[in-house]
Amino acid sequence: MFLASARKLRSFGIIGMNQRNFGLISKYNPRHLYPLVDDKLKTKLLAQKAGITVPKLLGTLDYQHDVRKLGEILAAYNQFVIKPVQGSGGKGILVISERDHNLYFKPSGDMISLEEIERHVSNILSGLHSLGGKPDSVMIESLIQLDPVFSDYSYEGIPDLRVIVLKGYPIMAMLRLTTHASDGKANLHQGAVGVGIDMGTGAALHAVQFGEPVQHHPDTRKTFAELVVPHWEKLLPLAAACYEMTGLGYLGVDIVLDRDLGPMIIELNARPGLSIQVANCAGLAPRVTVIEALKNIDPDPASRADFSKNNFSTNLRTPLLRQERTRSSDL
Amino acid sequence: MQTRLTLYILVFLILGTASGMILYKHLVLGFPLLPDDKKLVWTIEARIDFIAQGDPVIVSFALPPKNPNTILLEEDFASPDYGFSELTTPDGRRAQWSKRTATGPQIAYYRLAAYKTDRIEATPSSDIPSAPVKPEFDEAQQTAATTLLDQARSKSANTEIFTRELIKSLNSQSPTQNTSLLINDQARADDKTNLVINLLALENISARIVRGLYLEGGRRRQSLTNFIEIHDGTQWLLFDQDTGNSGLPENFLIWQHGDQSLLDVIGGKNSRVSFSIIENTQSSRNLVLHDNKNKNAALIDFSIYSLPIEQQNAFKMILLLPIGALIVVIMRLVIGLRTSGTFMPILIALALIQTTLLTGIIMFLIVVSTGLLIRFYLSRLNLLFVARISAVIIVVIAIMASISIISNKLGLSQALTVTFFPLIILAWTIERMSVLWEEDGPREVFIQGSGSLITAVIAYLFMTNRIVEYLTFNFPELMLINLAFILILGQYTGYRLSELYRFKSLERRHHVSG
Numbered sequence: 001m002f003l004a005s006a007r008k009l010r011s012f013g014i015i016g017m018n019q020r021n022f023g024l025i026s027k028y029n030p031r032h033l034y035p036l037v038d039d040k041l042k043t044k045l046l047a048q049k050a051g052i053t054v055p056k057l058l059g060t061l062d063y064q065h066d067v068r069k070l071g072e073i074l075a076a077y078n079q080f081v082i083k084p085v086q087g088s089g090g091k092g093i094l095v096i097s098e099r100d101h102n103l104y105f106k107p108s109g110d111m112i113s114l115e116e117i118e119r120h121v122s123n124i125l126s127g128l129h130s131l132g133g134k135p136d137s138v139m140i141e142s143l144i145q146l147d148p149v150f151s152d153y154s155y156e157g158i159p160d161l162r163v164i165v166l167k168g169y170p171i172m173a174m175l176r177l178t179t180h181a182s183d184g185k186a187n188l189h190q191g192a193v194g195v196g197i198d199m200g201t202g203a204a205l206h207a208v209q210f211g212e213p214v215q216h217h218p219d220t221r222k223t224f225a226e227l228v229v230p231h232w233e234k235l236l237p238l239a240a241a242c243y244e245m246t247g248l249g250y251l252g253v254d255i256v257l258d259r260d261l262g263p264m265i266i267e268l269n270a271r272p273g274l275s276i277q278v279a280n281c282a283g284l285a286p287r288v289t290v291i292e293a294l295k296n297i298d299p300d301p302a303s304r305a306d307f308s309k310n311n312f313s314t315n316l317r318t319p320l321l322r323q324e325r326t327r328s329s330d331l
Numbered sequence: 332m333q334t335r336l337t338l339y340i341l342v343f344l345i346l347g348t349a350s351g352m353i354l355y356k357h358l359v360l361g362f363p364l365l366p367d368d369k370k371l372v373w374t375i376e377a378r379i380d381f382i383a384q385g386d387p388v389i390v391s392f393a394l395p396p397k398n399p400n401t402i403l404l405e406e407d408f409a410s411p412d413y414g415f416s417e418l419t420t421p422d423g424r425r426a427q428w429s430k431r432t433a434t435g436p437q438i439a440y441y442r443l444a445a446y447k448t449d450r451i452e453a454t455p456s457s458d459i460p461s462a463p464v465k466p467e468f469d470e471a472q473q474t475a476a477t478t479l480l481d482q483a484r485s486k487s488a489n490t491e492i493f494t495r496e497l498i499k500s501l502n503s504q505s506p507t508q509n510t511s512l513l514i515n516d517q518a519r520a521d522d523k524t525n526l527v528i529n530l531l532a533l534e535n536i537s538a539r540i541v542r543g544l545y546l547e548g549g550r551r552r553q554s555l556t557n558f559i560e561i562h563d564g565t566q567w568l569l570f571d572q573d574t575g576n577s578g579l580p581e582n583f584l585i586w587q588h589g590d591q592s593l594l595d596v597i598g599g600k601n602s603r604v605s606f607s608i609i610e611n612t613q614s615s616r617n618l619v620l621h622d623n624k625n626k627n628a629a630l631i632d633f634s635i636y637s638l639p640i641e642q643q644n645a646f647k648m649i650l651l652l653p654i655g656a657l658i659v660v661i662m663r664l665v666i667g668l669r670t671s672g673t674f675m676p677i678l679i680a681l682a683l684i685q686t687t688l689l690t691g692i693i694m695f696l697i698v699v700s701t702g703l704l705i706r707f708y709l710s711r712l713n714l715l716f717v718a719r720i721s722a723v724i725i726v727v728i729a730i731m732a733s734i735s736i737i738s739n740k741l742g743l744s745q746a747l748t749v750t751f752f753p754l755i756i757l758a759w760t761i762e763r764m765s766v767l768w769e770e771d772g773p774r775e776v777f778i779q780g781s782g783s784l785i786t787a788v789i790a791y792l793f794m795t796n797r798i799v800e801y802l803t804f805n806f807p808e809l810m811l812i813n814l815a816f817i818l819i820l821g822q823y824t825g826y827r828l829s830e831l832y833r834f835k836s837l838e839r840r841h842h843v844s845g
């Protein structure tokens with residue numbers, strides 16, 4: 001059999017694409033709020049206003065004729081990241097980790113000249129990486145420094161933590177580890193490893209690459225058994241706070257850990273994908289049911305994070321969760 | 332919940348209206364639900380020959396009566412240089428051709444296309460006969476007739492059986508002496524008819540001659556066959572004068588009741604009439620539209636049929652689009668196939684209808700892959716987006732032109748149909764595919780490319796299906812049902828088929844981890 005049984009998936013609480021679009025995105029995310037998260041520049045400014053740490057903005061380019069100024073802007077930095085403001089899925093992101101006069105180097109060691117960077121920027125501006133080919137802007141931000149905790153678990157890039165936040169409550173988390181296949185970017189469909197994370201402790205649960213379970217990192221060969229996300233108590237409230245920041249009820253928050261600056265938000269997503277269920281080997285539906293059953297939403301992100309820690313931990317199943325689980329699987 | 336309820340009510344109303352209209356068209360107007368429902372249509376041609384003698388000529392010819400069991404589709408009176416009129420006389424319709432002077436052989440044609448309906452309606456028997464006129468026989472014949480009538484009477488309980496018995500004994504293989512006295516082997520059909528009518532008159536039964544035509548395809552130089560009709564006091568009954576069987580035979584077209592002449596020619600001699608019959612099938616939908624009774628039904632009057640044929644054909648295409656849309660919705664929401672561009676597959680499918688399936692797909696692949704190659708080169712030129720897509724359009728035109736020219740030289744005329752592919756769509760496809768290739772690699776290009784093609788082919792197969800084509804065109808109301816389906820599918824929150832595959836490993840691991 002190539003296909004899973006729909007009845008079983010439903011009993012695990014797996015949410016499908018149609019259910020996500022209908023029951024989560026269109027229900028909780030008003031369309032007019034999308035630009036806040038679809039535009040990375042807007043997100044960054046919004047986060048800064050809310051006092052949330054983000055990678056430092058080094059510069060922006062809006063028009064083709066700005067491309068001439070690129071050399072000037074970059075002159076001051078040895079490390080930076082160039083992104084299309086409205087890109088998604090890791091498209092068009094250029095990470096430069098080293099510079100030698102006019103020569104730039106990617107984390108993989110590939111050399112790239114200023115002209116090539118200029119062409120890349122011009123492509124972004126003409127809409128190559130944005131949806132529907134709309135003309136786009138370019139932003140340049142500081143390079144995040146890899147936290148040593150992850151040095152054994154990532155290859156030529158920065159891992160990020162995806163947290164699904166429903167009505168302000170973090171309900172599921174997944175660590176995405178860069179691999180050789182993913183070209184140093186933490187995007188699953190490009191081959192990054194997704195690691196399901198226990199909501200109570202930040203410890204790794206399961207790991208998948210291309211949808212199939214893996215036991216250790218394909219490049220560093222390090223097993224995931226000992227992996228624990230540090231600063232767990234700080235990460236969850238940070239993710240929860242993005243609800244107030246954007247007003248979006250169903251949100252994917254991408255958090256990275258900087259060696260020096262600690263947790264910061266690199267991206268928000270109004271249509272987070274469903275692979276997180278595969279990485280966690282668990283469905284979202286039971287947790288959605290728990291949140292939807294709540295009478296009112298706690299205004300304090302920290303206590304919402306605590307609620308999630310207590311209720312959605314896979315290791316210590318609290319009575320409340322078990323009760324909700326059976327209820328939702330009866331539906 | 333509230334919106335869901337409104338939606339269901341809406342869907343219910345749409346479904347109700349649409350099925351009501353369809354049922355009305357089917358049950359009342361007689362639209363067949365399937366195209367296979369073909370009817371036999373008879374085309375009968377009566378050819379009248381005579382020699383004109385230089386005097387004014389009037390040709391009067393009996394026409395078949397209009398009756399509810401036979402629908403006359405069209406009648407055509409072709410006779411060059413003759414004035415024509417159709418007359419209604421108490422004894423039925425007659426055609427009249429006339430001319431001031433004519434000499435030499437003359438021909439007049441009467442052409443009729445007709446088919447039998449399934450509707451069973453009794454022939455109106457408004458014409459009550461006058462009392463029969465007693466015939467005059469000589470003595471020997473009178474005795475023979477009386478004996479014959481007595482025998483028939485002894486075997487029968489009512490007029491119908493009596494008539495049958497009488498005709499049977501006249502047609503008997505071993506004729507009795509009495510029969511031979513009245514009729515012999517060489518007697519013409521008309522003589523026999525007259526005899527039967529006269530014998531019946533002796534019994535005080537009104538009878539008359541009926542002439543008609545056996546409908547058999549491919550017959551030429553046929554003449555009319557005599558039947559006998561008797562009035563049993565309440566209605567007319569038809570009898571085959573050669574067998575005595577009653578009732579209308581299946582393929583028999585009644586041409587004339589009563590003994591008025593079939594053909595009268597004034598000012599001509601040697602007049603003859605002969606019939607030829609052609610049988611062909613026609614979709615009953617056409618027949619329904621021709622049925623005069625239906626012409627003013629609002630559903631037909633205010634429909635696509637009222638448009639000129641050319642526009643009707645354009646609409647045929649347009650009415651197929653919703654089917655394509657439904658397929659796309661199913662493919663994306665239920666199957667979970669990824670396509671490049673939401674409705675691009677429908678446009679490809681439309682092009683495939685023009686080019687035929689295989690040629691179309693080959694053309695499409697050639698144009699897109701050549702286009703991709705050139706597009707890769709263009710991307711190295713570092714062009715702005717609008718300039719690049721415009722360049723791709725020109726490239727596509729060039730590719731299409733070369734395909735047409737080369738294949739024309741090679742004598743492959745099918746390849747000329749490449750022009751049916753919408754240009755802009757091809758250019759867009761190429762552009763998107765090449766961006767996809769650069770960003771997500773050839774794998775994704777392959778997935779989305781084949782997803783689009785599969786959807787297009789499935790849409791094509793549906794859109795070219797004879798039944799689908801027939802239904803969409805003849806029951807545009809089906810569009811509403813289609814709409815209702817799409818509205819329901821828009822609420823489908825179940826798993827897509829592709830997700831059952833995607834989450835397969837999850838199911839497996841769940842078993843392990845409990």
Ligand SMILES: Nc1ncnc2c1ncn2[C@@H]1O[C@H](COP(=O)(O)OP(=O)(O)O)[C@@H](O)[C@H]1O
Pocket residue numbers: 055081087088089090091093095141142143144157158159160178184185186187254266267
């Ligand atoms: N400032 C940065 N420093 C280092 N790596 C980065 C930075 N920004 C993004 N990345 C890498 O690129 C990936 C994708 O970036 P993200 O901002 O999430 O864009 P997208 O919307 O395309 O996913 C991240 O997961 C991370 O691995």
Ligand SMILES: [Mg+2]
Pocket residue numbers: 089090254267
């Ligand atoms: Mg991201």
